[in-house]
Amino acid sequence: MDLFPDQQHALDLAARSRLFILTGAAGTGKSTAVRAILDALSVPTERYFLAAPSGKAAKRLSEVSGRPAVTIHRLLKPIREGKHFVFTRGPDNRIPADLIVLDEVSMVDVSLMARFLEAVAPGTRLIFVGDPYQLPSVGPGNVLRDFLASGVIPAAELTIIKRQDEGLLIRNCHRIKSGEDIHVDNAKTGDFYFLEQDTEEAIQAKIVELTTKSLPASRGFDPMHDIQVISPFRERTTLSCKAINEKLQQALNTNPALDNCRFRLGDKVIQQKNDYENDIVNGDIGYVERIEQALRRIEVRFENPDRLVKLDLFQNHLELAYCLTIHKSQGSEWPAVIIPIHSTFGSLMLHRNLLYTAVSRAKKLCVIVGQREEIPKIVARAGQENRYTGLAGLLSRRDETP
Secondary structure, eight states: OOHHHHHHHHHHHHHHHHHHHHHHTSSSSSSHHHHHHHHHHHHHHHHHHHEESSHHHHHHHHHHHHHHOHHHHHHTTTTTTTEEEEEBBBBBBBBBOOOEEEEGGGGHHHHHHHHHTTTTTTEEEEEEEOTTTOEEEEEOOHHHHHHHHHSOSOEEEEEEEEOTOOHHHHHHHHHHHHTOOOOOOOOOOOSEEEEEEOHHHHHHHHHHHHIIIIIHHHHHHOTTTTTTEEESSSSTTTTTTHHHHHHHHHHHSSSSSOOTOOOTTTTTEEEEEEEETTTTTTTEEEEEEEETTTTTHHHHTTTTTTEEEESSSSSSSSEESEEEEHHHTTTTTEEEEEEEOOOOHHHHHHHHHHHHHTTTTTTEEEEEEEOOOOHHHHHHHTTTTTTOOHHHHHHHHHOOOO
């Protein structure tokens, strides 16, 4: 496997370290570096685990590494105790592994990271992988940033863009993370477009048209599986996930609506809360395969691993997933991503890291729809996700302790 100098440096450092952090922005070749590290370490299949925070992230890790991957929660083996679930992996029942690779570490909050580290056996080699320019976890802490800032964990950042067909998509990802305005060239064969619309209603209408007609016709994208709309707002505006989901459900799903039921057969849905009893975790995406109103039951096909889950039709934690929040999209990628931009989002709801995270979810095509003048304002806003945890200082002091 031919490696770039920064990837070779990462491989050399990983081979010498029991604990190692690999970071890099979009398109810098983290996946290739991970494959090279796994090949070089030659750990038997039954003695290593690849894990990620969500089912979608684990599926992606498996695809790019060519090896099976699981969610962190599944790796820690939760079981019910009374009304609660507890992880069976811990200090008294360690994970039987010589190597664990944990991807998308920026998504892991401090509580889950603590439970994970408690379950790691002495002598296990750990490799953390992440993009420090993405959002921190929804839960407390900023684990990846603090690990890096402590200076006590060997780390390598990939900085060279590796994609031979580098277009505006990757270049704009790097411009956004650096606080620079995007470049736009709406060529028919391009991979990054900005379509200007001024009002929220016009932006929403254009998003629906792109998802249901233009992109499937011009690029061959499947609107249910290949195209993902991403918005910073969950509800309350015309451009929120709730509003866009309702429009896209009407446009994409011709199955009849059922009385007092918000879902239809074939809907794309996302799980909003960990449900260990049914083996689904927050962020898992699936498709409705069956609805039985008389039995108050809905059946959803989830991925990684492929499984059909039966849930209560009305008391569940499912939401439509034609449009996702930026936080929910983290850790996943789609061939095509559509992002609305409007001044009503405000400075607190849309800043540099949020926009970078949204744009970097696209593998082949990113389309931003909205007010062009908002982009320079957004990329100039940094520090909205600052969290002061004290973890970096604690790690540094522990390293200095005799």
